[in-house]
Amino acid sequence: xxxIDQPTEMTATEGxxxxxxxxxQTSGFNGLFWxxxxxxxxxxxxxxxxxxxxxxxxxxxxxxxxxxGYSYLLLKELQMKxxxxxxxxVVDSNYQLIWGAGTKLxxxx
Amino acid sequence: xxxxxxxxxxxxxxxxxxxKIECRSLDFQATTMFWxxxxxxxxxxxxxxxxxxxxxTYEQGVEKDKFLINHASLTLSTLTxxxxxxxxxxFYICSARVGDxxxxxxxxxxxxxxxx
Numbered sequence: 001x002x003x004i005d006q007p008t009e010m011t012a013t014e015g016x017x018x019x020x021x022x023x024x025q026t027s028g029f030n031g032l033f034w035x036x037x038x039x040x041x042x043x044x045x046x047x048x049x050x051x052x053x054x055x056x057x058x059x060x061x062x063x064x065x066x067x068x069g070y071s072y073l074l075l076k077e078l079q080m081k082x083x084x085x086x087x088x089x090v091v092d093s094n095y096q097l098i099w100g101a102g103t104k105l106x107x108x109x
Numbered sequence: 110x111x112x113x114x115x116x117x118x119x120x121x122x123x124x125x126x127x128x129k130i131e132c133r134s135l136d137f138q139a140t141t142m143f144w145x146x147x148x149x150x151x152x153x154x155x156x157x158x159x160x161x162x163x164x165x166t167y168e169q170g171v172e173k174d175k176f177l178i179n180h181a182s183l184t185l186s187t188l189t190x191x192x193x194x195x196x197x198x199x200f201y202i203c204s205a206r207v208g209d210x211x212x213x214x215x216x217x218x219x220x221x222x223x224x225x
Contacts, residue, residue, distance in 0.1 A: 035216075
């Protein structure tokens, strides 16, 4: 079967750095997305990785290792508004998006 | 960026009635539109994928006669929940994508459906 694993919940302090991990076992791989979702709202796009390595975009960076079936989202200089759920999703060989359950990130002052 | 709207944002209905939810891509033409359902504290569950002018492809376990999807144009898709029951209460989210499956999906703001 296909599986995406993320921690259920993480807590971090304002101004700090947090890394949210995502491991996947899917039938094929055509890229990995990270989305942010605030409570009661729809997800918004953060990043897309299809090649190994680190992609940096402002305070957010996303890393991919295809050989390990692993990705992480790195958030720097955390702000209170970063409190949200972070969803990892993989495009499989049928070009279907397989969604993880999401990681709820709680930021404390 | 691309904007997707959904209407209504909230709806409360009686059991047995039907509810229609509209999803529109406002500033782009969407090749493909998706309908998701999300339960509290759970991830997105894909219900169906629809391409303009063709029948929707439903995920396993999703009743196509209960959740009617119409994708009449490149900017509009509708989801109709027929004969709604309390267990259909959920957060329904649509998304739209242009072109390749590697392209990001743009999500609508979601519709909170409560069936009494």
